[in-house]
Amino acid sequence: MPKKTPNPTKSLKIPFFIIVSVKLCAIISHKLVTIYAAKLFTTPIKHKIPKRELKMDSESIQNTLHIPAIHKDITVYEYGKNNKKILLVHGWSGRGTQLFKIADSLLENGYSIVSFDAPAHGKSKGSTTIMSEFIASLLEIEKQYGPFEIAIGHSLGGMSVLNALKNGLKVKKAVIIGSGDIVQDILDDFISKLKLKPEISVRLRDYFENRYHVKMDDFSAYKAAKEIEIPVLVIHDKNDPEVPVKAGIHIHNNLKNGSLYLTEGLGHRKILGSHDVIKKISEFIGEQQ
Known part of the structure; x- marks a missing residue:
C-alpha cells in the first residue's frame, strides 16, 4: 500500500x-x-531531526553561544568554509538544519551558512520562548559570527529577520518565506x-x-518593513494553511524595495525544498543592486 x-x-x-x-x-x-x-x-514542539537534515547536522561545526540580552544559550551551526556568509533563521518549532536544501544550494554558489536553534528549539535548552528572543539571538550572532551578506528567514524567522533589520542587523539583502505579519x-x-x-x-x-x-x-512585520531600505524578497504560498498569503502581500506592500514571489500548492513547509523557490532565491541574491 x-x-x-x-x-x-x-x-x-x-x-x-x-x-x-x-x-x-x-x-x-x-x-x-x-x-x-x-x-x-x-x-514550541521539539521535533527529532529528520534523516534528510542529518548531512547538514553532521557536517556543521556546532557551538553554544550565550545571548546576554536574554540570559540564554543557543546552539549555532557553521556550515561551509567560504568567506561570504548567509544567516538562516528557522520558524516556530523548527531547527537550524530545517532550511538545509536552501543551505546546500547556497554552498554550491560560494557562500557559507550560519544558522541556529532558537531558544527552546532543537538542541538549545529551555522550554519556552518568544519572538523577541529570536531577534536578540540574531543580533548577538551577527556580533560573534558576522558580517553577513544575506539573511533568510522562514515563518516566525521571517518576522524576526525584519525586526532585527529594524533594530540594526546589517545585510545587503533579505529573503522572508511564509512570514507572519500582524x-x-x-x-x-x-x-x-x-x-x-x-x-x-x-x-x-x-x-x-x-x-x-x-x-x-x-513586532508586526509590516511595521518593520516600512523602515527597511535594502532589497527584500518576499516568498509565500497562495494556499499556505498556517500563515495566509495576505500576510506576505501586506509585508511586500509596505517595503520600500521589495519583490514578491507567490507559489501554489507548496503550503507552509514544503516551500523550503522547492526547486523553483531555491532558484528564485539564488537569482535574487545574484542580482546586481
Missing part, C-alpha cells in the same frame, strides 16, 4: 486533549485560561484554533504586554 503523502495545504491541528483542557480552564476563570494559553503559545492576527488565529472566545485573544495580548513591557503590535 502506497505511503500517504501529507497535504502541504492542510493546517496542523491542535490535539483534542489540549482543546478540552483549555475549555475546562475557561470555565474556571478567564485569568487561568489566559495564563494557560500564554504557556501554550510560548512552548501580531494580533496571529494571536486571534491561535485562540480560534483553541476554540476559545475572541475576547481571550485580547486578554492574551494584554498579558504579554504587561509581562514583557512591550507593545505586541510593534
Whole structure:
C-alpha cells in the first residue's frame, strides 16, 4: 500500500486533549485560561531531526553561544568554509538544519551558512520562548559570527529577520518565506484554533504586554518593513494553511524595495525544498543592486 503523502495545504491541528483542557480552564476563570494559553503559545514542539537534515547536522561545526540580552544559550551551526556568509533563521518549532536544501544550494554558489536553534528549539535548552528572543539571538550572532551578506528567514524567522533589520542587523539583502505579519492576527488565529472566545485573544495580548513591557503590535512585520531600505524578497504560498498569503502581500506592500514571489500548492513547509523557490532565491541574491 502506497505511503500517504501529507497535504502541504492542510493546517496542523491542535490535539483534542489540549482543546478540552483549555475549555475546562475557561470555565474556571478567564485569568487561568489566559495564563494557560500564554504557556501554550510560548512552548514550541521539539521535533527529532529528520534523516534528510542529518548531512547538514553532521557536517556543521556546532557551538553554544550565550545571548546576554536574554540570559540564554543557543546552539549555532557553521556550515561551509567560504568567506561570504548567509544567516538562516528557522520558524516556530523548527531547527537550524530545517532550511538545509536552501543551505546546500547556497554552498554550491560560494557562500557559507550560519544558522541556529532558537531558544527552546532543537538542541538549545529551555522550554519556552518568544519572538523577541529570536531577534536578540540574531543580533548577538551577527556580533560573534558576522558580517553577513544575506539573511533568510522562514515563518516566525521571517518576522524576526525584519525586526532585527529594524533594530540594526546589517545585510545587503533579505529573503522572508511564509512570514507572519500582524501580531494580533496571529494571536486571534491561535485562540480560534483553541476554540476559545475572541475576547481571550485580547486578554492574551494584554498579558504579554504587561509581562514583557512591550507593545505586541510593534513586532508586526509590516511595521518593520516600512523602515527597511535594502532589497527584500518576499516568498509565500497562495494556499499556505498556517500563515495566509495576505500576510506576505501586506509585508511586500509596505517595503520600500521589495519583490514578491507567490507559489501554489507548496503550503507552509514544503516551500523550503522547492526547486523553483531555491532558484528564485539564488537569482535574487545574484542580482546586481
